[in-house]
Amino acid sequence: MPNILDIRRRIRSVINTRQITKAMKVVSAAKLRRAQERALAARPYAQMLINVLKSLVARAEIYDPETGEPKHPLLAQREEKNILLIVVTGDKGLAGAFNANITKAATRFLESKAGKNVDIEAVGRKGRDFLRRRYSAAKVQTKSLAELVDSIEAEPEEAERAGAIQITGEHVGVLGKLEFAQASALAQSVIARYKEEEIDAVYIVFNEFKSVIAQRLIVEQILPIEQIGEQTVRLVEEMTEEEKKKAKEAAIKAGVAMRGPDHEVEEVASQFGTAQVDYIYEQTPEELFRALLPKYVSIQIFRALMESVAAEHAARMTAMDSATNNATDMIDSLTLVMNRARQAKITKEIIEIVSGAAAM
16 A cells, blocks of 8 residues: 555645646637737738739730730649758647647658759758758758848858758748748749749648638748648648547637637738739739738748747647646546555554554
8 A cells, every 4th residue: 555645745746737737728729819810910911912913814825826825834734853841849848749840751752752852941959959860961051030131132041951951941940939030031032043943842730720720731832832821731741630639628618719700801801912913013913913922921821830839839839738637637547646645554553553452
């Protein structure tokens, strides 16, 4: 029979752990609300930009009528020999299988591209650490998103490959205070490399967040742009029913809204591109299209980063809620064991007293 004092110490330890996990769940729920509001607030702008581009496509010649080749380099499709993969994970742990699922998806994607050169841009400490243990960094010095802002106009550095798969960028600590300028810097760097034909395709792996119970892990193609406004998904992994149930329970306890995208706003924005109206542009449609298409790529990357942040907080909230429930169950179980041990000790003492009295 275990010692009663040891059981009490363990109960106190579990109670302290439960207080920590409960506090972390509350903090993650508050951060999730803010991240969800930011993601929802950015969607009308992104949707309007998409519809403006669709409108311009209908009014501008984006393909050469003689050769059929696209006039904008971001639409050019080439044989995939050199690929860029952006892996978006979190900077912290204690989020269940959030980071592990993303790194597994990235590994599966890399295996599917065997025999090709793949450059990796790691966003988030957990993904960076995972990839560092398996692949080497490029010979050039890796740059953060802040450093990319100052180096976009500079001449590209010639570098010897560290292997078929190499890490060319590490961006740690940017998701805590994510700004559009950071995503734009990464997008401009990617666009510059694509225009110079250093890479032939760009993919991003992240956890897409629609609502607390509507998330999916995807690998999305960013470049080349095949169809404006349509996601080109190469790999997808949906939430299981058990995961949805746990996320719903955690959201209800924390008071987090489980709403999805505002379809009414999207419908109003979509009327811009479909309305039979002859718009008058200050510049020619071709010039506007060339100027707005890079912004479209920046928005795509910014959306992926924002949704990954929201999904991470949702995963951490769910994981901490499960940990709190498990701690409560463990406390109840240990309390029962302690009561049995105390009862057994009392019974033994009574038996000893009775036996001693009978022997006299």
